[in-house]
Amino acid sequence: MILVGRIVKGIGGFYYVSTEHGVIECRARGKFRISNIVPIVGDYVDVETQDLKDGFIVDIHDRKNQLVRPPVSNVDQAIITFSIVNPDLNRLQLDKMIILAELNEIHPVICINKIDLVSEDIYMPMYNLYRKLGYDIIATSKYDGIGIDKLKTILKGKTSFFTGPSGVGKSSLINCIHGHERQEIGDLSEKLNRGKHTTRNVELMPIDGGYVLDTPGFTSLNLDIDEKDLKKFYKDFQEFEADCRFNSCLHINEPNCGVKSAVENGLIDKTRYANYLSLYSELKANRRRKY
Template sequence: MLAEEKQVGKIIKGIGGFYYVKPRSSDEIVECKARGLLRHHKIVPTVGDEVVIQSDNPGEWTIESVEPRKNIFVRPPVANVDIGLIVFSMTSPKPNLLLLDKLLISSEIQNVEPLICFTKKDLASPEQEETLRKIYSKTPYKLFFFSDTDLDIMDEIAHEISHKTAFMAGPSGVGKSTMANNLCSNQTMETGTLSQKLKSGKHTTRHVELLKMRSGGFLLDTPGFSSYKLSEYIKAEELREYFPEFSRGECRFKSCLHQGEPGCQILEALKAGDISETRYEHYLYLLEEIKKEQR
């Protein structure tokens, strides 16, 4: 790269005040510091940010500005996420579908497209798979059922998220690290429930990093996303908007919360089997939870 030229790139890692940027026009990773003006404006560069960098001296690069963000997460800190891989096992452990639905809602609130990935297909029965399919096939979300050895399905997932920035979310022990190692090229996440460093009892500091995927794009290396309190982000009457299989504007009353009001088309769709009972029960549970927390 020519030092005097400004470059646009993505922050893929940040450690101790230094940021490592991959320019759009190069595979070279550039070490940068943030321009003091950013601190003055209380702008903190974040992994995933699209930034403008410039060099005033050979080998010394600074972040001049941060492009407008699509979204930003706090834990872990990352910006501009496109895809959320919502990963649950079909069995061992049994999937917590309420948590899964909360993660779907959390993704949509942040303008992230969720893909539902069910692992350990080899340990589950056909009946268990069919039950899960019936629940989520009534939603617009893409569904994947696979085992570690189902490389064709993994290739399908890789194609879906190619040239995007993705994160993983889901409980421990469902195979997120194994899945990440397949999706990424020449980079690995540690597999297993506990790292060797944690087993030794030593304190370790983790940094957030984007790993390059074999199909293009980046995968967040910290599969630590969890659902947050929905009541901090949406009102009770907004929850229905995050169940995409619920029809819009067809109920008798515009303010219908689908709790048994007369003329509710969601209840009619439920009776007709067009909406999953499980998803509807989760909607009612979360609706009451949000109401209670917002009182």
């Protein structure tokens, strides 16, 4: 018989496909509707099986989207996780990741973890800033369980992946949600000293009608857009762009720039703007290197 399912894990040529009759161990076979395509975790597939234990993937359904690292498809949202301290939250990386998600049409959710380590006045200004910008943002701690219920609500019925630098607590938060230890948690000092990542497996874990995916932390992040398009991702700039003298204003050193005056008048967050400038230079330098 043929069943429709979803690949939740892949190891050494085997694919584990979750179906209404449980998880079936599959190999890929034959020609797929779209040729030259390799099944990846997240794919919705047709499975041919006799005994509901083993089977063959005979077709892959069209993907809504696809991440390269890790290779996974059909994701709804990115839980962009940072710790407020230990390691310190890097606002430039945060803004970069938001843009990266939006570029791939993945809904970004910001998660500020380890708030047990600081007082409210350290993280609330930032929390309020991003909330005002219209982003979904939560503050969490694995120790006192703050924000965990909110996180659960956000994950319900969706396919989400956790992303963020190493050691910020992505695996720890997933464990909190499950209520038991599943993900490997690395000792932070070990990670910082040797740059060791603990999380390696690409696996969709079922949670409340949806799935979560843990990913290993990264050290650097590449954004591949034209620097002139960068401003489109800054919705906090948009209402002031009408005051720019030039339509093509990039808000860098043009005269009579509405965005720059808004920064000077405290209407746009200074760090957001400063990071916009750094990111702009970075993108420009990357492009020059390429051609």
